[in-house]
Amino acid sequence: MNYRKLLTALIALHLSDFAFAHKVIGISDGDTMTLLVDNKSLKIRLANIDAPEKKQSFGQKSKESLSDICLGTDATYEAQTIDRYGRTVAVVTCNGIEANKEQVKRGFAWVYVKYNKDSTLPALENQARVSRFGLWVENISIPPWEFRKKM
Template identity: 55%
Template sequence: MMASASAHPVISVADGDTLTLAVDGRRLKIRLANIDAPERGQAYGRESRRSLVELCMHKEAQYRTQDIDQYGRTVAVVTCDGVDASRAQVERGMAWVLTHYNRDAALATLQQQARWRRMGLWADSNPQPPWEFRHGKDGSAQTLSPVSRLGEGDDICYTGPRGGRFRWVNGHKRYGC
């Protein structure tokens, strides 16, 4: 596990679990470790992003790398002015704990407490996890609109809720059609 030697300014927040730091003159996009926050077009997505902005934007952050994800982002534990951003997001009810990837034993308890208190997304009687939202479960896939036929077979190019274009290939979403 690699740790940053010093603090770096947070220069942008994409959503409730992704932020960008200015590190040695370059931009470093970081996905917060151990959690998954609602997507921008999803219920509580804006609130989750606002929460992370309040926690980290224009503050000094330190990070401890855990992994590199499939999109090339650094997955890290981030502290903004000494506050663990992942823990704060879960405690506020602004993110789910990713149980299969979680390395922080305290997060499960924080999530349960937020749920009991009906904080943030837990105020909803049946909040939809972001991994279901992204993969079109619970009806969200019906909101996608096909934009063109690609010619061969049944491949259809779809436009997602945030404008990204993709198609389904062997049960997997492939971008860039």
């Protein structure tokens, strides 16, 4: 990690300690949004989860679900790191709802086992699977990390 990215990550982590609310101005997909922070756009990747890709089954539904939860609302976030694309990876709360958990609970995201730091998420994913919510209505669901390997 270069010094600029490290500095950016440290600043983001420091700023996330404060509970400032920022307008959600865009939803890219089921696990990525844009916030307006200090009159600048900030791309946020939801931590601990991975949503279907746009070209993947349920990709659009996952995006719609995250839009339903957050778009146009004020959100707070707890930054965890900066990813290789320069996005802030964070836990985001919109209207008192933690978007990361809600996406898993609704069945529109997988727990991203490789990076997950939230011990409550696997049980939420399992409940969504058992209840056949969201993408779990299909018998065969390919996780996004496997789908991306084929692209």
